[in-house]
Amino acid sequence: MKEMKGFVALRDSGLGEAVASFNSLASQRGVCRAGFSLMTYERIGEDLIVCLPGGSHLAPSVRSPYDVETLVPRMRGIGAMAAAGEIGVLSRSDVQRIFDTLSSKGYRIVGPTVRDGSVMWETIQAVSGLPIGWRDHQEPGRYRLEQSGSKDLFGVVHGPQSLKPFAFTPREPLVQIERSKDGFTARPTPPRQEKVAIIGARACDLAGLAIQDQIFLQGEYQDTYYATRREGLFIIAVNCTRALQTCFCASMDTGPCAKNGFDLALTEVDDQLLVQAGSEAGSDLLSVLSLSPASQELTREGALRVDACAQSQVRRLDRTRLPQALYDAHEHPRWDDVAARCLACANCTMVCPTCFCHKVEETPDLTRQNSAHARLWDSCFTQAHGYIHGKNIRPTIKDRYRMWLTHKLASWIDQFGTSGCVGCGRCITWCPVGIDLTEELSVLLKPSEQRSTSSRQQEASGR
Amino acid sequence: MINPYLIHPATIMEKIREADSIHTYRLRLNDEETRRNFRFTAGQFNMVYLFGVGEVAISIVSDPEEPERLDHTIRSVGRVTSAIAQLQAGETLGIRGPFGQGWPLHAARGHDVVIVTGGLGCAPVMGAIEYIFRRRLHYGSVKIIHGVKSPRDLVFHERFEAWSKRPDTEVLLASDRPDKTWRYHVGVVTELFERVSIDPPKTMVLMCGPEIMMRLGVPILMRRGIPATAIYVSLERHMECGVGLCGHCQMGPYFLCKEGPVMRYDLIEPWLGRVGV
Numbered sequence: 001m002k003e004m005k006g007f008v009a010l011r012d013s014g015l016g017e018a019v020a021s022f023n024s025l026a027s028q029r030g031v032c033r034a035g036f037s038l039m040t041y042e043r044i045g046e047d048l049i050v051c052l053p054g055g056s057h058l059a060p061s062v063r064s065p066y067d068v069e070t071l072v073p074r075m076r077g078i079g080a081m082a083a084a085g086e087i088g089v090l091s092r093s094d095v096q097r098i099f100d101t102l103s104s105k106g107y108r109i110v111g112p113t114v115r116d117g118s119v120m121w122e123t124i125q126a127v128s129g130l131p132i133g134w135r136d137h138q139e140p141g142r143y144r145l146e147q148s149g150s151k152d153l154f155g156v157v158h159g160p161q162s163l164k165p166f167a168f169t170p171r172e173p174l175v176q177i178e179r180s181k182d183g184f185t186a187r188p189t190p191p192r193q194e195k196v197a198i199i200g201a202r203a204c205d206l207a208g209l210a211i212q213d214q215i216f217l218q219g220e221y222q223d224t225y226y227a228t229r230r231e232g233l234f235i236i237a238v239n240c241t242r243a244l245q246t247c248f249c250a251s252m253d254t255g256p257c258a259k260n261g262f263d264l265a266l267t268e269v270d271d272q273l274l275v276q277a278g279s280e281a282g283s284d285l286l287s288v289l290s291l292s293p294a295s296q297e298l299t300r301e302g303a304l305r306v307d308a309c310a311q312s313q314v315r316r317l318d319r320t321r322l323p324q325a326l327y328d329a330h331e332h333p334r335w336d337d338v339a340a341r342c343l344a345c346a347n348c349t350m351v352c353p354t355c356f357c358h359k360v361e362e363t364p365d366l367t368r369q370n371s372a373h374a375r376l377w378d379s380c381f382t383q384a385h386g387y388i389h390g391k392n393i394r395p396t397i398k399d400r401y402r403m404w405l406t407h408k409l410a411s412w413i414d415q416f417g418t419s420g421c422v423g424c425g426r427c428i429t430w431c432p433v434g435i436d437l438t439e440e441l442s443v444l445l446k447p448s449e450q451r452s453t454s455s456r457q458q459e460a461s462g463r
Numbered sequence: 464m465i466n467p468y469l470i471h472p473a474t475i476m477e478k479i480r481e482a483d484s485i486h487t488y489r490l491r492l493n494d495e496e497t498r499r500n501f502r503f504t505a506g507q508f509n510m511v512y513l514f515g516v517g518e519v520a521i522s523i524v525s526d527p528e529e530p531e532r533l534d535h536t537i538r539s540v541g542r543v544t545s546a547i548a549q550l551q552a553g554e555t556l557g558i559r560g561p562f563g564q565g566w567p568l569h570a571a572r573g574h575d576v577v578i579v580t581g582g583l584g585c586a587p588v589m590g591a592i593e594y595i596f597r598r599r600l601h602y603g604s605v606k607i608i609h610g611v612k613s614p615r616d617l618v619f620h621e622r623f624e625a626w627s628k629r630p631d632t633e634v635l636l637a638s639d640r641p642d643k644t645w646r647y648h649v650g651v652v653t654e655l656f657e658r659v660s661i662d663p664p665k666t667m668v669l670m671c672g673p674e675i676m677m678r679l680g681v682p683i684l685m686r687r688g689i690p691a692t693a694i695y696v697s698l699e700r701h702m703e704c705g706v707g708l709c710g711h712c713q714m715g716p717y718f719l720c721k722e723g724p725v726m727r728y729d730l731i732e733p734w735l736g737r738v739g740v
Binding site: 216 | 465467468471472493515541554555703707709710711715718721737
């Protein structure tokens with residue numbers, strides 16, 4: 001076994017020989033203890049990659065089948081950065097340097113700010129614009145901010161907005177049409193490209209943005225409007241060290257540690273921040289900042305807190321039998337039950353980082369010489385979503401909730417090879433009646449003798 | 464990067480009355496280059512646009528080998544189609560397209576073809592029927608089955624009459640609320656599925672109409688020996704973008720504007736008749 005910077009990769013099956021307690025590692029990455037040592041680890045497929053503390057040894061009987069040089073590029077997150085020696089440290093009082101560097105590179109900086117009892121993305125000039133000391137408490141149907149008196153910059157996990165509005169905007173003008181002598185002329189209205197640096201994105205938001213990228217950029221047509229906005233984004237992620245009541249990213253494998261899709265990632269450890277690059281642009285910024293490398297102790301402490309955040313999540317979503325089990329639950333009586341609570345307000349789809357339904361709207365001006373063709377966020381909870389002439393495919397709230405959940409958790413997998421849910425929990429918090437999809441799913445996946453009543457009636461009436 | 468949202472102006476060359484509130488609009492794209500490059504297959508659709516009003520998904524019923532002529536048969540039923548009905552020849556509509564998957568008319572060569580239409584109009588299969596008759600020698604026997612509620616719903620009566628006189632062609636009509644003048648089958652259209660003479664291994668089915676007809680009718684054809692993989696159905700859902708992004712046209716895992724509107728029956732069968740899908 002070659003050794004480099006204290007890393008070793010093992011087949012999962014070979015772990016017992018190395019460190020017995022490794023066998024109980026449940027999450028995708030994090031920190032484990034072996035004896036008195038603390039190690040960061042990451043699972044990649046069948047392999048487990050472990051960052052060993054300096055000076056430690058594995059039993060001679062343990063052989064890694066891997067060459068470490070080929071290993072490091074496969075790792076992501078804190079472990080990989082530590083391997084490459086690229087984690088820098090920045091004291092909290094110096095974070096303004098990130099703002100200044102980005103500003104000098106021509107970025108408009110957007111960060112979380114306190115507004116109307118919640119947190120919204122706003123343009124900010126300085127660290128002081130961040131919600132310093134604030135913490136959010138989220139529960140089904142409930143969002144509260146509280147000032148803790150601490151100096152934490154990123155104590156608030158998230159507000160109602162994900163990263164979705166930055167690339168897939170709520171209203172996007174598509175085409176401007178002008179009447180002419182021989183009919184009309186149509187001119188596309190692409191957005192102006194703008195350099196926007198977003199500071200404070202969470203791992204779940206990055207996962208949501210990756211799904212939106214797949215939908216709008218990796219299909220048959222590349223959406224030019226989305227692409228233009230997306231290209232200008234510089235994303236600074238923050239690894240979560242505190243989980244909300246509503247979080248379940250650990251069970252969706254999307255967080256709380258930012259995997260990829262960021263330019264820089266920060267981990268706030270008391271009055272210091274670990275800084276790592278995730279892209280070339282991020283590395284460039286990192287080199288301008290010329291930070292001193294983080295100590296292994298601090299790196300490990302950061303990883304430990306992120307791992308503790310994963311362990312503390314109280315909600316989870318069991319994906320093992322999806323999509324089929326949810327398709328099979330189409331006649332489950334629970335749909336009647338949830339429909340009796342759901343208001344079809346569409347909040348869940350508006351706050352969802354991945355929901356992409358939109359409608360196309362035509363707005364002529366008063367002279368009827370010009371008309372604007374724009375797309376607007378739509379929701380499968382609206383009456384019009386399932387309309388065809390002479391019929392509505394989904395006339396009831398039950399139909400619409402079932403459509404939403406089945407799409408999000410089941411047919412999304414068939415369409416895009418991934419779940420449409422990233423475990424951010426926003427739909428739980430912002431539901432005015434506190435419907436919790438993790439709870440609904442777990443009931444729906446339990447078999448029921450009873451069939452849903454209204455479907456029987458609808459069938460009888462020949463729908 | 465192709466922008467599928469860009470609307471191309473097209474002139475109405477002819478407006479042909481088919482029936483009360485049904486017209487065929489013969490369109491020609493104004494821009495020469497766009498016109499030359501426009502190609503489609505039978506069963507694909509365009510988003511047809513009216514200035515200041517909006518767009519609607521309409522299948523192209525003219526022949527794909529004359530792509531400079533784009534016929535769209537439109538029944539005025541909604542906000543956009545009623546406004547389009549006010550237009551006359553010489554006026555301008557817009558087109559985006561073509562979108563979706565059409566009928567497998569190449570694969571159907573050498574086969575007997577059973578074409579089923581139920582309900583009103585059924586423009587999507589009208590184009591397929593005309594396509595086959597223009598290449599009649601490539602196909603075996605042709606059976607056209609059409610069901611209506613009452614005889615006055617038989618809006619393309621003359622066309623069915625004319626087709627019935629073509630060689631090796633049979634037209635079977637059914638009405639479940641006939642009047643005294645009705646001289647065809649009395650009952651629902653699926654009863655004709657039992658009666659139509661077919662050679663199952665040689666037969667391909669193209670079907671358009673209400674989903675309940677597909678759900679109840681296809682099993683009859685399958686019992687008679689036609690495999691589900693030889694049966695194609697044209698489905699209808701709300702469509703706004705045409706490129707699988709707006710989300711409205713989903714049916715189970717499929718985006719009908721992209722993977723449909725014509726779907727092979729075995730693929731769509733699990734989703735057909737599911738309430739709310």
